[in-house]
Amino acid sequence: MADRSPAPDTPELRERWGSFEFSPAYKAKADTAIARYPEGRQRSAVMPLLDLAQRQVGEETNTQGWLPLPVIEYVADYLEMPVIRVLEVATFYFMYNLQPVGKYHVQVCGTTPCMLRGSDGLLETCKKRGMVKGHVSEDGLWTLTEVECLGNCATAPMVQINDDNYEDLTPERLDHVLDELAAGRQPKTGTQEPGRHTSEPVGGPTTLKEMVTENHDYRGEW
Numbered sequence: 001m002a003d004r005s006p007a008p009d010t011p012e013l014r015e016r017w018g019s020f021e022f023s024p025a026y027k028a029k030a031d032t033a034i035a036r037y038p039e040g041r042q043r044s045a046v047m048p049l050l051d052l053a054q055r056q057v058g059e060e061t062n063t064q065g066w067l068p069l070p071v072i073e074y075v076a077d078y079l080e081m082p083v084i085r086v087l088e089v090a091t092f093y094f095m096y097n098l099q100p101v102g103k104y105h106v107q108v109c110g111t112t113p114c115m116l117r118g119s120d121g122l123l124e125t126c127k128k129r130g131m132v133k134g135h136v137s138e139d140g141l142w143t144l145t146e147v148e149c150l151g152n153c154a155t156a157p158m159v160q161i162n163d164d165n166y167e168d169l170t171p172e173r174l175d176h177v178l179d180e181l182a183a184g185r186q187p188k189t190g191t192q193e194p195g196r197h198t199s200e201p202v203g204g205p206t207t208l209k210e211m212v213t214e215n216h217d218y219r220g221e222w
């Protein structure tokens with residue numbers, strides 16, 4: 001379980017992030033998110049606003065982004081809600097980083113289905129590249145986190161890296177994905193199993209086969 005404590009509130013942190021505010025582009029997105037809720041319920045937008053703030057911090061630091069305390073305070077102020085309420089949300093959900101991370105946040109699922117299908121080997125692959133859980137690698141490229149089930153058990157083992165999932169992994173396949181990212185290229189996302197489209201049975205579907213190529217209407221055949 002990763003540490004969910006906010007980064008220490010230091011003068012350096014205040015100096016760097018104390019004047020944070022949404023850029024015009026992010027402000028437009030934030031206001032769109034708030035407008036989805038009824039008047040007086042703007043606090044309901046706290047999750048998208050934290051996500052947007054993290055993404056802007058990411059752009060400014062060339063990382064996946066994280067949430068320094070002054071940025072969390074900014075979001076609280078933007079939504080006119082107590083800072084502690086925003087902190088409760090930010091510390092609860094793993095999608096928010098509470099410490100600086102690398103350009104790529106490698107989240108390896110270690111829950112039972114992924115573990116039985118080889119997640120230990122994936123963690124080894126990451127460690128061989130110098131990744132240490134909860135730390136930014138020396139080259140600034142990687143942060144490694146072991147997480148609980150990310151909902152891709154049918155294509156286990158899997159890893160989430162920033163906004164993308166990579167599934168049906170082996171150590172060699174993960175090595176290839178990491179090589180591509182390190183080289184500045186976008187690897188194929190989703191399943192890495194040759195011939196597999198999404199999470200259908202390996203070897204092809206066994207039922208509803210006509211649905212593979214078209215939106216087949218089975219109703220007359222029941």
Ligand code: FES
Pocket residue numbers: 109110111112113114115148149150151152153156157158
């Ligand atoms: S156990 Fe890894 S995605 Fe569900």
